[in-house]
Amino acid sequence: MKKRITNVKIFPISSEPFEGELLFDESSILEVGPKVQGTAEETLDGKGGLLMPGFIDGHSHIGLMPEGYGWEYDDVNEYSDPVTADVRCMDAFVPTDMGIEESARGGVMMYCVLPGSANPVGGLGFIAKYTRSNLLEDKVIRADCGLKMATGENPKRVYQEYKKMPVTRMGTAAVMRKFFFDGLNYMQKKEKAEKEGKPFSETDLKMEVAQLVLEKEIPARIHCHRAEDMLTAIRIKKEFDINIVIEHATELIKVADELKQNEIPVFLGPYMGSRPKVELREMTYRTYGAAEKAGILFGCMSDHPVFPAEVLRIQAGLGVQYGASEKAMLESLTINPAKILQLEESYGTLEEGKVPMMCLWDGHPFDARSRVVWNNVDGWLSR
Amino acid sequence: MELFKGGQVWKDDRLQRLDFRVENGRFVSFGTDLQPSGDTRVIDLEGKYVYPGMIDPHTHVGIFEEMTGWEAGNDTNEYSSPATPSVRAIDAINPLDAGLRSARNAGVTTVCVLPGSSNVIGGEGVVIKTAGKNVDKMVVPTPKKLVKMAFGRNPSWFWQGQKKSPFTRMAVGALLREQLVKAQNQAKKPEEERGNDLETRLLQELLDHKAMARIHVANMEDIETIARISSEFGFEYVLDHATALHTNPEFARSLGVPAILGPLNVCARSFQTYDLTFHSVQILQDQGLLLSLMTDAPVIPLSLIRVQPWILARLELSEAQIVDLLTRNAAKILGIEDRVGSLSAGLDADFMVLSSGFFDVLSVVENTYIQGKVVGGEWDEDAH
Amino acid sequence: MKTLIKNGTIHPVTSPSFVGDILVEDGKIVGVEPGIQVKADTLIEASGLHVFPGLVEEHCHIGIHGEKTNQVSDNDVNEWSDPVTPQLLAMDGVKPFDEGFRYAISAGVTTLNIFPGSANPIGGFGVTLKNDLDVPYQERVLLERSGMKMAMGENPKKTHQESKKIMTRMGTAAVIRKAFSDAIAYRKKKDEKGFDPKNEALLQVLDGEFKAHVHAHRADDMLTILRIRDEFGFQLSFEHATESHLIADLLAEKGVELAVGPMFTARYKIEVNNRTLRTPGILEKAGISDISLITDDPVIPILNLPIQAGLAMHHGLSGDLALRAITINPARNLGLADRIGSIEKGKDGDLLVCDRDVLDPTHRLLFTLVNGKVAFDSSKQELVL
Secondary structure, eight states: OOEEEEEEEEOOSSSOOEEEEEEEOSSOEEEEESSOOSOOSEEEEOTTOEEEEOEEEEEEOTTTSOTTSOGGGOOSOOTTSSBOTTOBGGGTOOTTOHHHHHHHHTTEEEEEEOOOSSSSEEEEOEEEEOOSOOOHHHHEEESSOOEEEEOSHHHHHHHHHHTOSOSSHHHHHHHHHHHHHHHHHHHHHHHHHHHTTOOOOOOOHHHHHHHHHHTTSSOEEEEEOSHHHHHHHHHHHHHHTOOEEEEEOTTHHHHHHHHHHTTOOEEEOOOOSOOOSGGGTTOOTHHHHHHHHHTOOEEEOOTTTTSOGGGHHHHHHHHHHTTOOHHHHHHHHTHHHHHHTTOTTTSSSOOTTSOOOEEEESSOTTSTTOOEEEETTTEEOOO | OEEEEEEEEEETTEEEEEEEEEETTEEEEEESSOOOOTTOEEEEOTTOEEEEOEEEEEEOTTTBOTTSOSSTTBOSOOTTSSBOTTOBGGGGOOTTOHHHHHHHHTTEEEEEEOOOSSSSEEEEEEEEESOOSSHHHHBOOOSSEEEEEEOTHHHHHHHHHTTOSOOSHHHHHHHHHHHHHHHHHHHHSOGGGOOOOHHHHHHHHHHTTSEEEEEEEOSHHHHHHHHHHHHHHTOOEEEEEOTTGGGSHHHHHHHOOOEEEOOOSSOOOSGGGTTOOTHHHHHHHHTTOOEEEOOTTTTSOGGGTTHHHHHHTTTTOOHHHHHHHTTHHHHHHHTOTTTSSSOOTTSBOOEEEESSOTTOTTOOEEEEEETTEEEEOTTSTTOO | OEEEEEEEEEOOSSSOOEEEEEEEETTEEEEEESOOOOOOSEEEEOTTOEEEEOEEEEEEOTTTSOTTOOSTTTOOSOOTTSSBOTTOBGGGTOOTTOTHHHHHHHTTEEEEEEOOOSSSSEEEEOEEEEOOTTSOHHHHEEESOOOEEEEOSHHHHHHHTTTTSOOSHHHHHHHHHHHHHHHHHHHHHHHHHOOOHHHHHHHHHHTTSSOEEEEEOSHHHHHHHHHHHHHHOOOEEEEEOTTGGGGHHHHHHHTOEEEEOOOSSOOOSGGGTTOOTTHHHHHHHTTOOOEEEOOTTTTSOTTHHHHHHHHHGGGTOOHHHHHHTTTHHHHHHTTOTTTSSSOOTTSBOOEEEESSOTTSTTOOEEEEEETTEEEEETTTSOOOO
């Protein structure tokens, strides 16, 4: 069914905002402009609100620890072993987590869900969109979209207790490098078997994931707070010639040049709250502005439930307060994450041909008083 | 040869006044006004009711023994490792378990005994008749072997407590996939390199469609994970408990796999049983699923097997639908409907004689027959 | 507010069944007879249907165990930090919005007595609630202290073994005797030491103000408690009384109240090896009629309260006592027989309307009335099953 939204200020993201209209059906945006030509079966009066793409939360653990259920329902980290590459957090996701609907009220309509950061090599993430259906199969946009990895204090702290490597940052790096070396050996064995025309009888699911990363089918999504951790991540990227995205990048200001030179995209946040670990000492909202200035491709992340995805847009607003431009912050919630997650063909802007994933706000999302009054999944939302 | 005369016999989904012959442990024929011949023994069932012996497709009787306290008789879970595919329930069954005795006193003639649900892969289950002293003689062979598996928080909580992977439900999924890949790897090796394949044999049979998985699962998201992994590797499965399956009836219908529901007559004491309800039987029945009911004995003792059907009678299910849950449907799911599950010529003469209808709380199990012989009844001092 | 039930088969329990009417006004039964002609706010046409008193559950843990959660956060059944906790009130642990209360309505249970668990030899006071979910929690309380929960047998041992406070049955008995002796000593010295809630609670039991409800499965555990009763003197009800049928004559002689059940569990611990549905029938034959039947929800779901009673009739329990055991007998055990447990003028308007005998497990519950208000109406709600 074709629908038309009129009387709205459209933020296409790909261009400057303008007063206009948008025509769409279930699968695509058909027309967007000051006035649309096509006919619609239903017209929605936007009442002067702001129409924006649904926000994309680049790094979340939503559904892995459903809210209100306590530690027994925490499936975020498989900390039985430092290398759990073949674990898919999709297998632990709980679609009825109350945080999902609440994040939609905060404008977040898509999220990349990743395993936690206890493990140097944590497991596979997936991308899901907000739907009314509670079936995972209806939510998943892309399964196995990246391999979560982690540096810094978390892996050390977890494995110290078990007296297992890593207990230091060097150990973490060694574990990661061993994983990739093992992957290269595995790929060689496979090649050899193929050349000899023999069936390969040593399939190893962990190594299959290493192969995906080494062949650049999927990126490594590496959790780093401190500058040296980011440099380690870059070093590993270069050593194995893999694609990486850096998560959090708390001390980005110190290594902005290296990140830019190596064209490393980043997901920034959450910068809200206190600094309970040493590696968070330099945490600041100024990081957003610094990334913008350095020309680094950056998206926003909530790290839900560390901070609720519902307030992701408030964090973005704080980025503006601390020096980033409004344009850059809006891009970091929309087209930038789409690009980093390789979804920009279909998502991230309000342009013809893209998927109509969008929210209508009664005020600017960076203003805490504003709310989503309509989205393409729920329709009109009551208070 | 025995001739049972004058009873109200449950056949073709209703009670009918029928006589029936039994010879060599099987039903020979059913009819009206059958006459004895030669040395036929006649048993008068005037005023009595005859139903198929009941079948419980998911129990732990014999391996989780009653009356032996907490430890000595409990052989349900081989928790030395979360994946124990070489373990077989048959090797732990004690045929003299009080639980089996009270089962046959209550009219239960066939049970499927499964390893427990602490392990992601628990081992091989087995179907047995409820009477006998030598378990090998009690076995009812199934066309496909039964591989017990468990998903969700039972295994993940248990193993977190044991400080061994899997700690999380995502690792439960990964473990199953790794075990299946291990079996695939074995199959790819040339014969001489396979070595001792005891640990992968059962899963190999699963991948070859010579076995089916019986998967303990409660939450909908875990059911989806099972569907995902089974379609990735291509194996057949049945959902056991399937507590939340009814919350999405269309999805249940599209999955189209059999489900063994229950135990329903228990208190919902965890978030896993949040969606536990008797109404699930009605909802899934309406979606055309092949359903059966379980006691999960000894969670609910088999002596009380008729209580769940009685409560189900409060809903809009027909008597035939309810009786089928514990007879014909259970047999179908196990693949043994050519042997048990209904009163039909050629099938084993497993039946129960009640003093009145199935749904009457005062209806006493007067005798339980397995292959034409009385094996128990409420006259036994251990009944109830 | 008037509620009139017309033309039903009425089973008052304390008098013969008949076809007739019941008039409830402002929560109390004011008329029980055929041919009541009164204009009522709510009229229930019960022709062809059966009317019973609301069922009374004498022993459960609904509200303190936490339905649908099993975490430390919600399970408040046992204060196992100390084996002797007579000063505790189950009333303080009940979660008023717990799902379990709605299950009880669908099960036809209108009054519930909620005890602390059996981890402690002396556990604390139970609370009796009317299952009226329309009113604030405190207004549901019929008895703030319904009796002192105590326990013998495997549970106290198992609970307190690790902390090495109790290792054996004789240890359990010694703990109980010491507690009572301490209370007596306390009474003599009270002015010196000041008010002590633990000892005050125990004195209330010794003085007969509250009954001791003692969890005991095995015959020898019951005999131990009888011995202690002879020594200290207190009122007594045995809870579970699993092996009571093995000492039926003795119990008849001693005149003890029995709350029997649940008989639907597996024999998963040694002390319940002799658990059997035959128990109530054997007790009745021995002349004991003061029997209540209990579910101990969540050990078995509360909807089994009448089903247990019906099934026990296979083994000699009379239909008459089966019905009494889930209505007037538990009411009397709790000291509330003047208010609940039968259909009589002056009693609370707690009524069930079923399509057949409530002891028939296939019965369909059509209405549950609590305090004269419709708490369940099958035409408007689905049974919580």
